[in-house]
Amino acid sequence: MMTTTTDRISSESFGGLSEDFDPQWLLTPSQRELQARLIDLCARVLRPNAIASDRNLIYPQENFKALASIGLLGLLVPTEWGGLGENHVCAAMVVETIARYGCPSTAMCYTMHLGAVAAALFRAHDNAELQTLLQRLDKDVAIGTLSYSDPETGSHFWYPVSSRAEETAEGWQVFKRASWTTSAGFADWYIVQTTSPDFDGDYSDLSCFLIYKSEVQAEPHKWDALGLRGNQSGTLLVDGVVIPAQRMVGPSGDGTASNDEIVDPFFLLCSSACWNGIAMGAVDIAKKHVTRKKHVDVGMRVADYPTIQDYFGEAIIDTSACRMYTFSMGQLMDQLTNGCDWSIHADTAALPRSANLHWYWQIKFSAAKNVAHVCDKMLHACGGSGFKKDMEIERYLRDGKAGWVMGPTNEILRQFVGKSALLGFESLDYWNQSVNERVLHNELKKMSAEDKRRLAQTLLEEMEEAEAPAKRPAMAGTTA
Numbered sequence: 515m516m517t518t519t520t521d522r523i524s525s526e527s528f529g530g531l532s533e534d535f536d537p538q539w540l541l542t543p544s545q546r547e548l549q550a551r552l553i554d555l556c557a558r559v560l561r562p563n564a565i566a567s568d569r570n571l572i573y574p575q576e577n578f579k580a581l582a583s584i585g586l587l588g589l590l591v592p593t594e595w596g597g598l599g600e601n602h603v604c605a606a607m608v609v610e611t612i613a614r615y616g617c618p619s620t621a622m623c624y625t626m627h628l629g630a631v632a633a634a635l636f637r638a639h640d641n642a643e644l645q646t647l648l649q650r651l652d653k654d655v656a657i658g659t660l661s662y663s664d665p666e667t668g669s670h671f672w673y674p675v676s677s678r679a680e681e682t683a684e685g686w687q688v689f690k691r692a693s694w695t696t697s698a699g700f701a702d703w704y705i706v707q708t709t710s711p712d713f714d715g716d717y718s719d720l721s722c723f724l725i726y727k728s729e730v731q732a733e734p735h736k737w738d739a740l741g742l743r744g745n746q747s748g749t750l751l752v753d754g755v756v757i758p759a760q761r762m763v764g765p766s767g768d769g770t771a772s773n774d775e776i777v778d779p780f781f782l783l784c785s786s787a788c789w790n791g792i793a794m795g796a797v798d799i800a801k802k803h804v805t806r807k808k809h810v811d812v813g814m815r816v817a818d819y820p821t822i823q824d825y826f827g828e829a830i831i832d833t834s835a836c837r838m839y840t841f842s843m844g845q846l847m848d849q850l851t852n853g854c855d856w857s858i859h860a861d862t863a864a865l866p867r868s869a870n871l872h873w874y875w876q877i878k879f880s881a882a883k884n885v886a887h888v889c890d891k892m893l894h895a896c897g898g899s900g901f902k903k904d905m906e907i908e909r910y911l912r913d914g915k916a917g918w919v920m921g922p923t924n925e926i927l928r929q930f931v932g933k934s935a936l937l938g939f940e941s942l943d944y945w946n947q948s949v950n951e952r953v954l955h956n957e958l959k960k961m962s963a964e965d966k967r968r969l970a971q972t973l974l975e976e977m978e979e980a981e982a983p984a985k986r987p988a989m990a991g992t993t994a
């Protein structure tokens with residue numbers, strides 16, 4: 515017979531699931547203690563703010579101040595630099611807890627913050643600028659974010675065709691145009707990705723830069739969306755800002771390594787935790803309702819109907835699978851990095867997380883798919899009452915909808931996994947560099963001899979045109 519452990523929140527008003535349904539065995543004693551403090555902070559500060567944030571499109575600045583008060587902005591920063599020195603499992607736990615008990619918008623802004631912090635820690639060893647920044651995160655409530663998505667390439671955020679950087683006498687001149695950036699205009703610092711200063715047409719040659727708030731132009735007044743309304747993911751422009759040499763994060767051309775080793779693994783881990791937290795938050799809200807609402811005609815509570823019990827059983831089982839899968843990836847990353855020890859990256863060739871990217875893709879797909887289904891079913895379990903705003907479940911449903919569409923989108927992820935499994939990883943061709951000979955020959959087969967001759971002629975002319983600048987010096991030096 516199962517004994518009931520203490521409720522997550524002792525307050526009567528919580529009414530959600532007990533700790534019996536949480537994988538607490540994955541956490542160290544100090545991580546459990548941190549979780550308890552965070553749940554308390556969520557109940558007192560983050561959750562009340564979440565309601566106002568959603569209604570009035572308010573950026574969760576106050577929630578970030580609360581997180582900084584218990585050291586969470588420096589969660590991943592080594593203890594010798596004043597941080598909590600925590601690991602991947604803990605990062606997933608913190609994001610899940612914020613989304614579940616506090617505010618999903620804050621959880622997403624915090625996910626982007628952790629991604630930016632990790633990108634900075636990855637290349638901070640010989641960089642005094644990054645080290646100084648990383649040591650003042652909590653003291654100054656210095657919020658970071660990642661600015662990658664490009665207006666011309668949509669969810670292919672690894673392909674920044676509208677951005678570039680040039681070398682100057684003192685450092686770099688950065689041009690970044692982003693279509694989406696969480697916390698845009700509110701964050702204090704940004705990791706942005708552009709093509710490298712010596713870019714020659716190869717879009718896999720990417721570099722990262724540290725840009726401060728005073729150097730960006732954002733349009734937060736334009737933000738209005740279905741869910742995650744506090745996360746303010748607007749456009750971002752860095753319009754030829756000149757920055758010192760130390761503000762390049764890592765060496766020139768490090769962007770691909772940074773994506774595969776840090777930005778993707780951390781985003782996929784923490785955003786999955788965010789979707790799982792939203793799913794659990796919806797279950798908590800619905801449990802409170804169905805165990806209290808009575809039908810006097812039959813003398814039953816809603817929770818007494820087997821149909822409703824089945825809804826909860828399936829929602830908890832599916833979400834437990836997603837949570838265990840996500841935490842398992844956190845454990846894997848911890849194993850690969852000696853518990854998230856950043857000193858391993860003093861060797862710039864050390865990229866232990868990257869080899870398992872195809873596993874991290876899968877957790878985001880599962881968590882983002884599950885959250886929409888679970889929130890939908892929990893709303894059904896609450897009936898018309900769930901449809902009203904005061905119960906908050908409709909907000910969780912709207913917030914959870916962001917999971918599927920956030921890049922890498924679930925369409926892209928299942929395509930990556932299926933295609934790489936069938937045709938090999940090289941077939942993914944992120945930067946549109948390898949020719950699909952099968953398609954090419956199949957299309958050529960459809961052409962008449964005359965069509966082929968015309969095509970050959972056009973191709974020859976294009977080649978001559980492409981080679982022309984070398985012969986005509988007057989054209990050289992033209993910049994985009």
Ligand SMILES: Cc1cc2nc3c(=O)[nH]c(=O)nc-3n(C[C@H](O)[C@H](O)[C@H](O)COP(=O)(O)OP(=O)(O)OC[C@H]3O[C@@H](n4cnc5c(N)ncnc54)[C@H](O)[C@@H]3O)c2cc1C
Nearest residue numbers: 660661662663668669694695696747916919920921923925
């Ligand atoms: C709440 C929120 C916060 C965000 N925050 C950030 C942030 O902080 N930083 C950042 O850089 N970006 C951020 N983004 C942007 C996000 O990562 C995506 O880039 C963005 O959602 C893509 O939107 P789009 O309209 O350009 O989609 P499109 O790319 O136009 O996609 C439209 C449809 O086409 C599908 N599709 C696209 N390519 C393929 C393909 N190859 N195969 C099959 N289907 C395909 C998509 O899955 C989708 O269904 C955020 C997005 C949201 C919703």
